[in-house]
Amino acid sequence: MTLASDGRTSRAEAQRTARRQEILDAAVRVFSEHGYHTASVSDVIDAAGISRGTFYLYFDGKEPLFLELLERFILRIRDAVRVVDPDGANPTAELLENVGRVVDVVFDNRDLAVVVFRQSMGVNPEVDAKLLRLYGFLQEMVEGALINGAASGLTREVNAPIVATALIGAMKEIFYRYLVIEPVARPDRTAVAHTLLDFGLRGLLLSSDA
Amino acid sequence: MTLASDGRTSRAEAQRTARRQEILDAAVRVFSEHGYHTASVSDVIDAAGISRGTFYLYFDGKEPLFLELLERFILRIRDAVRVVDPDGANPTAELLENVGRVVDVVFDNRDLAVVVFRQSMGVNPEVDAKLLRLYGFLQEMVEGALINGAASGLTREVNAPIVATALIGAMKEIFYRYLVIEPVARPDRTAVAHTLLDFGLRGLLLSSDA
Amino acid sequence: MTLASDGRTSRAEAQRTARRQEILDAAVRVFSEHGYHTASVSDVIDAAGISRGTFYLYFDGKEPLFLELLERFILRIRDAVRVVDPDGANPTAELLENVGRVVDVVFDNRDLAVVVFRQSMGVNPEVDAKLLRLYGFLQEMVEGALINGAASGLTREVNAPIVATALIGAMKEIFYRYLVIEPVARPDRTAVAHTLLDFGLRGLLLSSDA
Amino acid sequence: MTLASDGRTSRAEAQRTARRQEILDAAVRVFSEHGYHTASVSDVIDAAGISRGTFYLYFDGKEPLFLELLERFILRIRDAVRVVDPDGANPTAELLENVGRVVDVVFDNRDLAVVVFRQSMGVNPEVDAKLLRLYGFLQEMVEGALINGAASGLTREVNAPIVATALIGAMKEIFYRYLVIEPVARPDRTAVAHTLLDFGLRGLLLSSDA
DNA sequence: CATGAATGAGTGTTCATTCAT
DNA sequence: AATGAATGAACACTCATTCAT
Numbered sequence: 001m002t003l004a005s006d007g008r009t010s011r012a013e014a015q016r017t018a019r020r021q022e023i024l025d026a027a028v029r030v031f032s033e034h035g036y037h038t039a040s041v042s043d044v045i046d047a048a049g050i051s052r053g054t055f056y057l058y059f060d061g062k063e064p065l066f067l068e069l070l071e072r073f074i075l076r077i078r079d080a081v082r083v084v085d086p087d088g089a090n091p092t093a094e095l096l097e098n099v100g101r102v103v104d105v106v107f108d109n110r111d112l113a114v115v116v117f118r119q120s121m122g123v124n125p126e127v128d129a130k131l132l133r134l135y136g137f138l139q140e141m142v143e144g145a146l147i148n149g150a151a152s153g154l155t156r157e158v159n160a161p162i163v164a165t166a167l168i169g170a171m172k173e174i175f176y177r178y179l180v181i182e183p184v185a186r187p188d189r190t191a192v193a194h195t196l197l198d199f200g201l202r203g204l205l206l207s208s209d210a
Numbered sequence: 211m212t213l214a215s216d217g218r219t220s221r222a223e224a225q226r227t228a229r230r231q232e233i234l235d236a237a238v239r240v241f242s243e244h245g246y247h248t249a250s251v252s253d254v255i256d257a258a259g260i261s262r263g264t265f266y267l268y269f270d271g272k273e274p275l276f277l278e279l280l281e282r283f284i285l286r287i288r289d290a291v292r293v294v295d296p297d298g299a300n301p302t303a304e305l306l307e308n309v310g311r312v313v314d315v316v317f318d319n320r321d322l323a324v325v326v327f328r329q330s331m332g333v334n335p336e337v338d339a340k341l342l343r344l345y346g347f348l349q350e351m352v353e354g355a356l357i358n359g360a361a362s363g364l365t366r367e368v369n370a371p372i373v374a375t376a377l378i379g380a381m382k383e384i385f386y387r388y389l390v391i392e393p394v395a396r397p398d399r400t401a402v403a404h405t406l407l408d409f410g411l412r413g414l415l416l417s418s419d420a
Numbered sequence: 421m422t423l424a425s426d427g428r429t430s431r432a433e434a435q436r437t438a439r440r441q442e443i444l445d446a447a448v449r450v451f452s453e454h455g456y457h458t459a460s461v462s463d464v465i466d467a468a469g470i471s472r473g474t475f476y477l478y479f480d481g482k483e484p485l486f487l488e489l490l491e492r493f494i495l496r497i498r499d500a501v502r503v504v505d506p507d508g509a510n511p512t513a514e515l516l517e518n519v520g521r522v523v524d525v526v527f528d529n530r531d532l533a534v535v536v537f538r539q540s541m542g543v544n545p546e547v548d549a550k551l552l553r554l555y556g557f558l559q560e561m562v563e564g565a566l567i568n569g570a571a572s573g574l575t576r577e578v579n580a581p582i583v584a585t586a587l588i589g590a591m592k593e594i595f596y597r598y599l600v601i602e603p604v605a606r607p608d609r610t611a612v613a614h615t616l617l618d619f620g621l622r623g624l625l626l627s628s629d630a
Numbered sequence: 631m632t633l634a635s636d637g638r639t640s641r642a643e644a645q646r647t648a649r650r651q652e653i654l655d656a657a658v659r660v661f662s663e664h665g666y667h668t669a670s671v672s673d674v675i676d677a678a679g680i681s682r683g684t685f686y687l688y689f690d691g692k693e694p695l696f697l698e699l700l701e702r703f704i705l706r707i708r709d710a711v712r713v714v715d716p717d718g719a720n721p722t723a724e725l726l727e728n729v730g731r732v733v734d735v736v737f738d739n740r741d742l743a744v745v746v747f748r749q750s751m752g753v754n755p756e757v758d759a760k761l762l763r764l765y766g767f768l769q770e771m772v773e774g775a776l777i778n779g780a781a782s783g784l785t786r787e788v789n790a791p792i793v794a795t796a797l798i799g800a801m802k803e804i805f806y807r808y809l810v811i812e813p814v815a816r817p818d819r820t821a822v823a824h825t826l827l828d829f830g831l832r833g834l835l836l837s838s839d840a
Numbered sequence: 841c842a843t844g845a846a847t848g849a850g851t852g853t854t855c856a857t858t859c860a861t
Numbered sequence: 862a863a864t865g866a867a868t869g870a871a872c873a874c875t876c877a878t879t880c881a882t
Contacts, residue, residue, distance in 0.1 A: 680864095
């Protein structure tokens with residue numbers, strides 16, 4: 001009762017955590033299908049197979065639940081993206097790894113990703129703030145990579161902010177397409193990463209035209 | 211009442227149309243500020259300065275109103291985009307014109323654009339269908355341009371669907387940035403068009419690397 | 421529509437006021453029977469014969485409704501109590517008039533009085549504040565009368581605050597008895613006033629013992 | 631288990647009783663602070679430092695708990711009040727003793743008294759019945775004293791029921807004042823008793839006016 | 841044509857109570 | 862005996878829509 005190592009207590013805690021996760025999983029399914037506003041707490045508890053009261057035993061309400069879902073996704077994305085050292089052995093490979101890891105996170109959390117990509121902005125100020133921080137972070141990372149690339153003579157000098165925004169938008173749209181519009185079980189992460197990077201780096205023109 | 215040439219009727223109809231437009235304008239303002247779900251019919255009628263009943267005299271409800279708003283935006287976008295003849299005098303200029311016209315539509319209808327970009331997907335199946343048709347159309351146009359470009363030796367051969375999706379996502383994200391995150395009174399349409407196209411066509415690599 | 425004297429508008433407003441009053445009346449009945457906490461908004465709307473929505477069209481909620489009820493009762497009581505001029509022609513008669521008017525207010529608003537006497541303190545801070553202000557006012561009035569009475573040689577010098585409190589408590593208990601415990605259709609206001617005053621002024625001892 | 635003299639059982643029972651008392655004490659604190667309706671069972675178990683289940687092991691619920699609290703207070707008050715023999719040596723002293731003992735009970739059980747005085751009537755029929763029996767008992771005692779007093783030529787003949795009610799109300803209000811509105815650590819019981827009695831017996835008029 | 845009072849299904853949330861462990 | 866996770870009926874409140882005037 002007093003020690004965390006107490007068998008009975010730790011088992012109970014493990015059960016609690018498991019139950020919480022079940023509810024989170026159910027919520028992801030529900031939110032990804034109906035969207036935050038259209039989904040009701042009733043939908044979540046039905047999907048989770050619990051009673052009304054139990055839901056509020058594990059979460060403080062609909063909004064905190066959504067916020068936690070969002071937070072988890074954001075953390076995973078942030079963890080997937082690492083600063084690329086422009087003077088490293090193979091910066092392009094590192095870039096590809098970053099993109100590949102993001103692809104993994106997105107397709108490992110399909111429903112969650114759908115929720116975030118589709119309709120999160122505007123849900124409420126706190127949600128907006130969280131998302132803006134995520135996009136700000138990604139923007140920074142990509143801008144940094146662009147500036148480093150230019151500095152090390154790897155890429156052209158471009159309007160870094162606008163191009164970073166474009167790259168992020170490109171990724172989101174591609175993800176959305178493969179998640180929702182023409183769902184793919186799991187795309188070849190290296191293929192997606194390569195296409196994105198190839199498009200981003202080389203553009204569409206024939207080399208001779210450049 | 212039966213003849214369009216009836217003076218009384220046509221004047222009444224003109225008034226009706228004007229009133230409808232006022233409501234639509236008010237709705238755009240309200241939806242862009244609060245989002246579809248958070249905005250209430252009360253917000254719209256308050257903004258339009260009409261009574262509850264009058265609203266339902268002009269629209270069948272909140273959702274049909276939103277659908278009409280969406281439809282209008284979609285039509286404007288579709289009108290702005292024209293097929294580029296790859297064998298024409300200056301296909302690149304035509305492409306730039308297309309992008310420039312889209313920029314114009316978006317910034318001529320800022321609020322409406324915000325609503326559409328931010329959180330339309332998932333509002334309801336009919337809305338989704340409309341949006342998917344729009345994106346399908348844009349996708350087709352861009353894919354066509356890519357294939358034509360490659361056929362006429364103008365651009366590299368690329369994975370047309372994925373690159374088209376990427377280009378559309380890039381545009382959306384840039385628009386969203388300039389509409390919401392760091393609002394710009396009205397960006398230089400040719401500058402935006404050039405940046406987008408330059409990025410899309412030439413990529414990031416230095417020419418020498420290509 | 422623009423003028424308050426517009427027949428149509430004023431009729432509508434009269435209807436609105438009437439409806440409001442109906443709801444207030446129903447609420448008084450419900451609160452006096454069940455008490456604030458036990459009574460539900462559903463009870464009120466059932467008693468008023470209106471729909472859920474209509475209730476919230478006229479009142480901002482359960483608490484504001486209760487507060488308004490309370491406020492109305494308090495105002496009536498305050499209006500009934502007037503400062504007694506100790507140098508007036510007949511201060512005792514004025515005192516009797518005061519008590520009589522309070523008796524009238526209480527028995528003209530039986531249910532409301534029951535609500536206030538029985539269980540209002542502790543409902544919530546705002547309610548408590550309102551009631552404390554009422555009792556403070558009554559306390560002041562009675563204390564003033566006691567001090568004036570002593571100054572003008574009419575009454576003995578007494579511990580004014582404690583005796584004022586005692587008098588107020590005595591009245592409340594008597595009211596409560598005749599309202600709830602052994603309800604009287606309408607007590608003889610002068611009899612009640614006289615008994616109270618006689619008891620208050622002369623006490624229980626035989627004159628000879630004084 | 632069957633015999634009270636069984637050591638184990640009696641120790642267990644003592645523990646049980648002690649635990650019960652702890653819960654009762656916690657409940658008094660909680661109810662006096664928040665009121666019956668606003669206080670939750672959770673508040674009580676938190677204050678008592680026990681688990682949810684344990685609470686229901688000792689009490690059948692929130693209402694029975696409250697009823698028991700009330701019952702205990704009522705018993706103490708009833709024990710404090712004894713019939714005054716009008717032909718005894720010093721009936722006035724006995725009266726003073728009665729009032730003094732009630733003052734003691736009230737201030738020895740401040741929180742409990744606050745709960746009872748403030749908002750018990752109307753909690754539910756059973757509670758009301760209990761309170762009405764208490765007030766009936768007090769009313770009887772006071773009425774009896776009044777009648778005896780008149781019979782033995784000690785006091786004036788008064789409308790006994792109404793005056794008894796007034797006296798009870800006066801006491802309650804004074805208690806409430808000293809418990810809640812301007813709390814006094816512990817009033818001088820003889821002073822309070824004397825003031826009450828003096829006011830009750832002699833009234834406010836100057837002796838010469840009597 | 842215009843109004844706004846009326847509606848009621850639906851929402852998120854609370855909390856006294858039960859019961860398997 | 863003690864626990865605390867689970868329950869679900871009940872609550873206050875919202876809002877898109879209708880319709881008598």
